[in-house]
Amino acid sequence: MKTxxxxxxxxxxxxxxxxxxxxxxxxxxxxxxxxxxxxxxxxDFEVAIKEYRAFEKLLKASKIDLKYFPEDNSVKIDSIYCRDASIATDFGMILCNMGKAGRINEPKSHREEYLKCNISILGEIRFPGTLEGGDVAWLDEKTLAVGHTYRTNEDGINQLKQLLEANGIELIVVDLPHYKGKEDVFHLMSILSPVDKDLAVVYSPLIPIKFRNQLLERGFQLIEVPDNEFESMGCNVLAIAPRQCIMVDGNPKTLSRLKKAGCKVEIYKGEEISVKGGGGPTCLTRPLLRSY
Known part of the structure; x- marks a missing residue:
């Protein structure tokens, strides 16, 4: 089995x-x-625990090998959104350098877990570079899209290029708009969720024209998230297999469009663990390996 x-x-x-x-x-x-x-x-802590257990149950139902980051008093509550502090590659993990000051210790926490579990580390993004995992998305096995945002700066992108281009990976830089400003959580994956080799959930009003055209040129069919489902995280969709997805409850139009495109979709109530903190199912997971 190739992974x-x-x-x-x-x-x-x-x-x-x-x-x-x-x-x-x-x-x-x-x-x-x-x-x-x-x-x-x-x-609400107690409701959050119930919501998270329901989300976790969806992953367990698909027989995914779940690994757990431990409690760590050096990090804050945002650490639930564990995609952001590191990036998984076939050459080893890349430790990020967070653009949000309150999350600065999370990559170190990831490093400790990876070293303890003998997971190799390819490199890390260092100051003055910043880069967060929510700003990167694989378009195919050799192509990584990287958002230039308030959380991921040019220096961080250049460091990522140095780590990956030497290994034959092409980086596509996506310059994202100001939107709500520096304090808002606005990543590339806020507006893009690939769910198959030729299908992606997008919020086109915030996608640069050049990048949207690149997606179309690569053969992607785009499932458009309506305006009234963007803030409720309609665009944040986790694929656990081709066209098999998990998304936050409360986005019926996007759900219907996914199903029309042949997707099987599971939903979870995520008011406490997703909507309030701005982190959907992709943010709640740090995928390591997928199989063909």
Whole structure:
């Protein structure tokens, strides 16, 4: 069985997650941190645990090898969105350097877990470079799209290029708009979720024309997220296999369009663990390996 880290849609074999218990820790921690980390509202700890267990159950049902980041008092509640602190490649993990100040310790936490589990590390993004995992998406096994955002700067992108281009990977840089500004969580994967080799969920109003045309030229059919389902994370869709997806509840039009395109879709209630913190199912997972 051939496996790769260079896909967003192949059959998910192994993935890191961080439970609500390990990330949020307690209602007291949520009370202290949610405003400074720019959450939309204060999450409820007990409800968050129930929501997360339902999300975790969907992954377990697909017999995915689940690995868990432990509780770590050096990081904050945003660590639940574990995609952002590292990038998986076939050559080893790349540790990010977070563009959000409140998340600066997360890559170190990932490093400790990877070293403990004998997972190889290819390199890391160093100051003044910043790069977050939500700003990168594999378009195919040899092509990585990278968003230039307030969280991922030019220096970070150049460091990523140095690590990957030597290994035959092409990087496509996507210059994203200001949108709501520096404090908002706005990543490339806020507007793009590949769910098959030729199918992607997108929010076109915020996609640069050049990049949208590149997707079309590569043969992608685009499932358009309507305006009223963008803020409710309609564009944040996790593929656990080709056209087999998980998404946040509350996006009926996008759900219908996915099903019309032949996708099987599972939904979870994510008000506390996703919507309030701005992190959907792709953000809640750090995929390691997928299989052909």
């Amino acid at each position: 790769t880290s260079h896909s967003e849609y192949l059959k998910l074999k192994s993935v890191y997650i961080k439970s609500a218990e390990n990330a949020f820790v307690s209602q007291n921690e949520l009370n202290k941190q949610w405003k400074e980390l720019n959450y939309l509202a204060q999450p």
